[in-house]
Amino acid sequence: MNNAASIVAVVLVSVASLAVGAFGLRLSRTMSDFYVASRGVSPVLNASAISGEYLSAASFLGVAGLILARGVDMLWLPIGWTAGYLLLLVFVAAPLRRSGAYTLPDFAQLRLESVVARRASSLLVVAIGLLYLIPQFQGAGLTLRTLTGAPSWVGQLSVAVVVCLNVLPGGMRSVTLVQAFHYWLKLLALLTPLFLLLGAVGDRSDDPAVGTVFVTDWVEPLQGDHALYLTYSLVLATFFGTMGLPHVVVRFYTNPDGRAARRTTLAVLVLLSGFYLLPVVYGVIGRYVASDLVAAGRADSVVLELPSRLFDGPVAEGLTAVLAAGAFAAFLSTSTGLVVSVAGVVSQDLVRWGAGHRQGIRTFRLTTVAVVAGALLLTVVSAGVPVAHAVELTFAVAASTFCPMLLLGIWWRGLTSRGAISGLVVGGALSMGAVVTTTFGIATAGWFGVVLTQPAAVSVPLAFATMVLVSLATRSSTPEHVAQTMVRLHAPEHIDLNRGSFHPERWYRRPPTAEAGSDATQHPTRPSTGETVRRPGTTARRS
Amino acid sequence: MTPEAPRARVRVTSPRTSAARTRNVSIASEIDEQTRLGEVYITSLMRSQLRLALGVLLVLASTLGLLPLLFTAVPGLAGIHLLGVPLPWILLTVVAFAEIIGLGAFYVRRSERNEATFSDLLDGR
Numbered sequence: 001m002n003n004a005a006s007i008v009a010v011v012l013v014s015v016a017s018l019a020v021g022a023f024g025l026r027l028s029r030t031m032s033d034f035y036v037a038s039r040g041v042s043p044v045l046n047a048s049a050i051s052g053e054y055l056s057a058a059s060f061l062g063v064a065g066l067i068l069a070r071g072v073d074m075l076w077l078p079i080g081w082t083a084g085y086l087l088l089l090v091f092v093a094a095p096l097r098r099s100g101a102y103t104l105p106d107f108a109q110l111r112l113e114s115v116v117a118r119r120a121s122s123l124l125v126v127a128i129g130l131l132y133l134i135p136q137f138q139g140a141g142l143t144l145r146t147l148t149g150a151p152s153w154v155g156q157l158s159v160a161v162v163v164c165l166n167v168l169p170g171g172m173r174s175v176t177l178v179q180a181f182h183y184w185l186k187l188l189a190l191l192t193p194l195f196l197l198l199g200a201v202g203d204r205s206d207d208p209a210v211g212t213v214f215v216t217d218w219v220e221p222l223q224g225d226h227a228l229y230l231t232y233s234l235v236l237a238t239f240f241g242t243m244g245l246p247h248v249v250v251r252f253y254t255n256p257d258g259r260a261a262r263r264t265t266l267a268v269l270v271l272l273s274g275f276y277l278l279p280v281v282y283g284v285i286g287r288y289v290a291s292d293l294v295a296a297g298r299a300d301s302v303v304l305e306l307p308s309r310l311f312d313g314p315v316a317e318g319l320t321a322v323l324a325a326g327a328f329a330a331f332l333s334t335s336t337g338l339v340v341s342v343a344g345v346v347s348q349d350l351v352r353w354g355a356g357h358r359q360g361i362r363t364f365r366l367t368t369v370a371v372v373a374g375a376l377l378l379t380v381v382s383a384g385v386p387v388a389h390a391v392e393l394t395f396a397v398a399a400s401t402f403c404p405m406l407l408l409g410i411w412w413r414g415l416t417s418r419g420a421i422s423g424l425v426v427g428g429a430l431s432m433g434a435v436v437t438t439t440f441g442i443a444t445a446g447w448f449g450v451v452l453t454q455p456a457a458v459s460v461p462l463a464f465a466t467m468v469l470v471s472l473a474t475r476s477s478t479p480e481h482v483a484q485t486m487v488r489l490h491a492p493e494h495i496d497l498n499r500g501s502f503h504p505e506r507w508y509r510r511p512p513t514a515e516a517g518s519d520a521t522q523h524p525t526r527p528s529t530g531e532t533v534r535r536p537g538t539t540a541r542r543s
Numbered sequence: 544m545t546p547e548a549p550r551a552r553v554r555v556t557s558p559r560t561s562a563a564r565t566r567n568v569s570i571a572s573e574i575d576e577q578t579r580l581g582e583v584y585i586t587s588l589m590r591s592q593l594r595l596a597l598g599v600l601l602v603l604a605s606t607l608g609l610l611p612l613l614f615t616a617v618p619g620l621a622g623i624h625l626l627g628v629p630l631p632w633i634l635l636t637v638v639a640f641a642e643i644i645g646l647g648a649f650y651v652r653r654s655e656r657n658e659a660t661f662s663d664l665l666d667g668r
Contacts, residue, residue, distance in 0.1 A: 075635035079643075083603065086643050090596035090650050220621035221614040221631045231611045259658075262651050269647045273640035280636055411593050483577045483585075490589050491574075492658045495665055498575040 005321035006147040013185070013325045014162045017332055021166040021178045043260050047267030049176045050251045052183030054081075054268075055275060056132075056334035057139040058391045060186060060327050063276070065300035067283025068293065071218030074283075076231055077392075078276035080238025082269060084395075088243040089265040094258035095410045095489040100502065102253050103345050104246055104402055110488075110502045111409040113479040114417035120424050122349040124401055125246040127428075129342035130375055131435065132245070132394045133335060137379040140331040146301050147324050156379055159328075160372050163336045167343070167368050175336055176254060182333035183271065189326025190278040193307060193319040200310040201285050218287070226450045229457065234392070237456035241395030244402030247337035250344065257493045282306065303327070339375075343368040393435045393455075400427030400459035404467050410489055412471075413482050419471030427463025431455050570665045588661045592654055599650050607639055 059081065066074040101107040105121040108114075137156045144155030166178055224230070242248055255261040286293065286302040289309045293299050304327065307319035347360070347367040401424050408415040408423075434455035451458055479485070481500055488499035574581035614620060614631060623630040 072629075072631050072635065075632070075639075079607070079635060079639045082640060083607070083643050086603065086647050086650075087600065089647055090599045090654075094654070219629055219632075220618070221611070221635075228611055228615055235608065235611075259655065262654065266644075266647045266651050269644050273644055276640070277636060411589065483582065486589065487574055487585055490585065490592065492662055495571065495662050497571055 003147055003317055003320055003324075005317045006324040009321035009325040010144070010147075010158075010328045013328050013332070014158070017162060017178050017181070017329070018165055020181045021169070021175070023177060043255070043264040043267055045176065045180050046251070046254055046260075046264045047271055048180035048183045049254075050179075050248070050264065050268050051271040051275065052179035052181070052186065052329075052333045053247060053251065053337035054272070054334070055183065055186055055330060056136060056391070057143070057327060057330045058135070059276070059279065060190070060330040061139070061143070061279075061300050061303050062391070063279040064282035064286060064303045065293075067280055068286040068291070068302045069299040072221045073224070073227065073231060075280065076234055077238065078280065080235055080395075081242065082272045082276060083239050084242025085265055085268050085272060087239055088248070089262060089269070092243045092406050092410065093252060093261045093265045096249065096252050096406070097255050097261035098258045098489050098491075098493065099485075100253075100488070100499075102250065103341065103348065104244075104249055105345055105349055107409070108405065108420070111479065111482075111485055112415070112417035112420050113481065114421075117417045117421050117424075118349065120421050121402070121405075122345050124424060124428060125345045126342055127432070128244075128394055128397055128401075129246055129338050129345075129371075130378060131390055131397065132247070133338045133342070133375040134379050134382060135391050136331050136335045136338070137375060138383075140328070140335075141379075143301075143304070143324070143327050143331070146298075146304060147320070152383070153380070156376060159331050159335055160376050162332055163339050164369060164372050166332075166336055167340055168365050175340055179333045179337065182329040183275075185329045186326045186333075187275055187278075189322050189329070190275070190282070190303075193322055194278060194281060196315075196319065197285055197306055197310055198281075201288055226447075229450060230454050233396075233451075233454035233457035236460055237392070237396040237399050237454065239399075240403045240460060241397075241399035241456070243406055244398030245394070246345070246402075247334070247341040249402075250341040251337070259492070279303065339368060339371055343371045346371060389453075390435065390439060393431070393438065396454070396456040396459065397428065397431040397435065399456050400431045400463040403460070404464045408464070408467050408471075413486060414471050414475065414478065415467065416471045416474045416477050417479065418474045418477065419467045419469075422470040423463045423467030426466040427459055430459040430462060434459070570667075584661070584664065588657065591657045591660075595650065595653050595657065599646050602646060603642075606642060610634060 059078070063074070063078055066077065096107065099107050099110055101110055104125055105118045108121040109118040112118075137159060138152075140159040141152030141155040144150050144158070145152055166175060221227075221231075252261050252264075255264050282303050285306060286299075290302055290305060293302055293305065298305075304320060304323055307323065308316040310316075311319065343364060347363040404423050404427065405415075405420050409420065434452045437452050484498065484500045487497055488502075491497050491499070570581070570584055572581075574584060610631075620630050625633055
């Protein structure tokens with residue numbers, strides 16, 4: 001398929017993204033602008049940005065493909081990806097925003113007061129981020145190849161370049177606008193062709209093929225082997241994994257306060273629900289008119305191929321171009337979000353060349369390029385490996401590592417740094433082990449193999465149990481300021497209380513003097529003003 | 544009747560040294576100083592929010608979460624059609640999303656009420 005209109009559409013999306021990003025650039029000046037857009041983003045804009053970032057190619061193309069191929073059981077994916085935000089809303093959203101941290105490692109250090117816990121979280125953020133980024137790049141390569149016949153590296157490289165151009169000048173602020181724009185672009189790109197497609201299918205409903213494609217194991221739930229375990233494991237991974245994804249969590253720091261964070265998340269639930277109905281319809285239409293794609297192993301491209309199945313000539317080309325624009329926006333927005341969050345963590349934790357404001361921004365820019373280049377390299381290296389399943393497994397990894405750390409850290413005073421670290425190690429090792437074995441096709445028969453394909457139902461409870469048991473065993477080393485941290489996490493912002501003086505941009509500095517440090521615990525300091533002194537317990541040198 | 548001479552004002556005061564002094568310590572400073580009482584207030588806020596969150600999770604688990612078991616236990620459900628669409632497809636799309644949004648809206652309202660109660664408590668209202 002050599003579609004000139006699609007090429008034009010992809011180029012237009014890239015140019016429009018850069019233009020919107022350049023507009024946001026005018027508003028971005030300080031370092032916290034770079035990481036979190038200075039927290040001044042309104043709920044609706046922020047909700048659009050969160051949804052835009054979250055709806056990756058797996059949602060735009062993958063859901064329809066899976067429903068076409070495997071039917072009703074795959075409806076749990078869009079439900080899980082939305083319900084994940086409901087659990088994020090009820091357990092995490094407001095406290096996470098109130099913590100004042102930029103990234104998950106910031107949260108780990110604030111709550112656990114341990115630099116080791118911080119480093120462990122940083123490594124996990126990088127691992128999860130890359131695991132999610134590689135499928136995005138690979139998908140972009142495949143999509144562009146399907147549409148234009150260009151080699152895979154063209155799509156991969158163009159996504160990488162546009163992401164860099166967007167992130168480098170403006171950081172998070174320009175990215176926020178770009179991602180909000182991408183949500184509405186993706187929604188319209190799926191919605192507009194749908195009416196025409198439905199009309200065309202309606203004309204053909206007396207097709208003789210219809211009866212034969214709606215077979216029992218497609219229409220009726222839980223027909224496959226081990227279907228009940230697989231479904232529940234998928235539900236667990238997606239419901240609890242969303243709150244642990246680094247690019248999702250970093251978005252919550254851009255809300256003005258905890259209350260706004262909740263309202264934003266509620267808006268996200270509405271936006272996601274509205275969106276996820278659409279790929280389901282595409283999958284069902286695909287079952288009518290394009291069920292041969294399953295046998296050909298190209299179910300993932302059903303969204304892009306539907307127009308040419310139902311229309312001819314310019315109409316088909318135009319509709320395909322619209323859908324291609326949406327798909328490309330999906331690759332761009334998710335990759336951008338992942339790159340920003342991984343680069344933020346790497347520049348804050350793993351490299352630190354200068355502590356000043358300008359050096360901070362320069363480090364962020366350099367690490368952005370390094371992260372994109374690294375991901376691109378890994379994409380090329382893993383070219384032959386089927387990584388589409390990796391996105392699903394990423395949720396399992398997040399659900400078995402950051403999810404227990406966040407839930408227990410926010411709601412249980414007893415979590416200690418050793419407990420959290422052991423939980424991260426156990427959950428991370430189990431779920432990552434499953435990712436590696438599944439990705440490299442080390443097939444295992446029987447129940448063990450089934451558990452490896454969907455590890456969450458085993459790894460999530462084990463990670464929770466490890467964190468709780470080790471914390472109970474090391475009860476004597478509960479973080480010194482846990483009571484103050486709980487006030488910070490749970491008390492509404494408008495109440496004047498001492499919340500400690502943790503600030504993510506200054507965690508690595510020693511307190512000016514020991515006396516100033518002890519002052520911080522006695523005089524109430526508001527988080528917005530009293531950040532010149534640090535509380536002594538969270539010094540970077542302490543471990 | 545002669546007008547009474549204006550009486551001298553007598554100020555009645557009492558040092559009330561034996562009475563208990565009124566506590567002039569606000570709940571906010573109890574919390575700041577991490578006293579037992581301050582701890583109780585924060586814990587009560589956390590408990591009310593956690594109970595609400597667990598309630599939402601419980602509702603979600605006992606409706607959406609039980610669907611796979613229900614489909615296994617009652618295979619006949621897949622044969623029921625509403626407006627030509629099989630029941631599982633309706634339950635797993637429109638109904639599920641409506642429930643998720645509804646629970647989210649309920650949670651936002653109730654959690655803001657919990658926080659309002661807490662800050663009223665601190666203001667002494």
